[in-house]
Amino acid sequence: MVMSRAEWPARVERWRELAILALVLAGAVALPLLFRRDPEDMFRLPKLIALRGEAILIVFVTLASLLLGAPIPRIKWRETWVLLPLIVLAIFLVITLTSTNRALSVSAIASAAATAIVFFATVSTARSRGWILAAAPLAAAVVNAILTIIEELKLWMPFGEHSDIPHHVQCNALIGNPNELGGYLGIAALAAMAIVVTRRWGARSIAVASILVVALLFSQTLTAIVAFAAAFFCMMALSSRRNALRAAVIGAAAAVLLIALVTPFRVRATKTVHWIVDGQYNAIATERFTPFVAAWTMFTEHPLTGVGPGAFAWQYFDHKLAAERSFPALRETFNRGVNYGEVHNDHLQALAEGGVIGYAAFLALTAALGWISFTVPRDVADQRLRLARELALPLAIFCAAFSIAQFPMETTVVRSLFVHFAALCVGWRRL
Numbered sequence: 001m002v003m004s005r006a007e008w009p010a011r012v013e014r015w016r017e018l019a020i021l022a023l024v025l026a027g028a029v030a031l032p033l034l035f036r037r038d039p040e041d042m043f044r045l046p047k048l049i050a051l052r053g054e055a056i057l058i059v060f061v062t063l064a065s066l067l068l069g070a071p072i073p074r075i076k077w078r079e080t081w082v083l084l085p086l087i088v089l090a091i092f093l094v095i096t097l098t099s100t101n102r103a104l105s106v107s108a109i110a111s112a113a114a115t116a117i118v119f120f121a122t123v124s125t126a127r128s129r130g131w132i133l134a135a136a137p138l139a140a141a142v143v144n145a146i147l148t149i150i151e152e153l154k155l156w157m158p159f160g161e162h163s164d165i166p167h168h169v170q171c172n173a174l175i176g177n178p179n180e181l182g183g184y185l186g187i188a189a190l191a192a193m194a195i196v197v198t199r200r201w202g203a204r205s206i207a208v209a210s211i212l213v214v215a216l217l218f219s220q221t222l223t224a225i226v227a228f229a230a231a232f233f234c235m236m237a238l239s240s241r242r243n244a245l246r247a248a249v250i251g252a253a254a255a256v257l258l259i260a261l262v263t264p265f266r267v268r269a270t271k272t273v274h275w276i277v278d279g280q281y282n283a284i285a286t287e288r289f290t291p292f293v294a295a296w297t298m299f300t301e302h303p304l305t306g307v308g309p310g311a312f313a314w315q316y317f318d319h320k321l322a323a324e325r326s327f328p329a330l331r332e333t334f335n336r337g338v339n340y341g342e343v344h345n346d347h348l349q350a351l352a353e354g355g356v357i358g359y360a361a362f363l364a365l366t367a368a369l370g371w372i373s374f375t376v377p378r379d380v381a382d383q384r385l386r387l388a389r390e391l392a393l394p395l396a397i398f399c400a401a402f403s404i405a406q407f408p409m410e411t412t413v414v415r416s417l418f419v420h421f422a423a424l425c426v427g428w429r430r431l
Helices: 008-033 044-067 080-097 102-126 132-152 178-197 203-219 222-239 241-261 263-278 289-301 312-326 328-332 346-374 383-402 412-428
Strands: none
Touching: 008 044, 008 102, 008 132, 008 412, 044 102, 044 412, 080 102, 080 346, 102 132, 102 412, 132 178, 132 203, 132 412, 178 203, 178 222, 178 383, 178 412, 203 222, 222 241, 222 383, 289 312, 289 328, 289 346, 312 328, 312 346, 346 383, 346 412, 383 412
């Protein structure tokens, strides 16, 4: 059958939609599973390359479709979730121009642009596609969750084990390190719990959520566990106050049992109490008080635009010395010679690298995501709309809480999973 000239643009547009859907799904599944056999950087670099490669292919497919005659995608420029990310990217550009190290900032803005492209592509596909977009990243998360449990139980270490390194530190699944793993599993578990609340997939969603929550506990990442608990409490509160109260009671009981029965959590709780009493701030901050102080001094010196995206590590050493002058006890820390590449606190990192402007952009994106939960009626019938309601605010709370002691926005695999589910909330909020 010969295709008419009038049918050609619609056919090319259809091919473009399918190609972008395939790229979004491939990125959601492959990125958390990619690694390379190089002990110097087994996980982070392959995932960063995959993200940028996905963004480049999305742009290529879009441009190719336009050259082949497909209509220009219709964009509602006045919509908040079009304007806000573009404004944030514009802020990134401004901060890059004032950066103390533009070369590093250009690399950081390239990652931000790639993330934005994937976000917009995911939102676009979410508006016409269904639950496969939620199932794909959770399938990869289950693989990592099972591998986490296997490693922590010492059943199998796929990359071998070094006797001079604590076993737990080597239990990374395919993510990078236990802290990044905790953030990744926390987001995945939160999304799975939201699907359980929407009553989608029945017993299968409960099984997936259970595996992810257990793996999160096995990761022993305290910040991720606390952030997940706070976000889950919020999710229950969105449904009803009675459910929130039940979740709080169950959470408190679970916390007591974990501290009482699980040695690592019990030891951590005991030590934390002693550190608070003795005023050992560096110990409370898990030996990261120096980068915290260094980040704050960078902000005080560059309050408006910060030192520039990605420039914290380059500025760290001079400000570390200033931190040690202010807190002499930091000169005795075992990791004094470490040149921190990240603050391990995205609130402080946003202030240090972006100043007031950059931190305002971070808060605006987080608040806008959380507000989605209040724009969808509680009794909405569509399950995708309900997922947007049940997940948006908890996801924003998890990000804000986890960022207090970690850096999810600086880690490709954690940021990508967060952006994927945030895009689903945006795309499904008005079906």
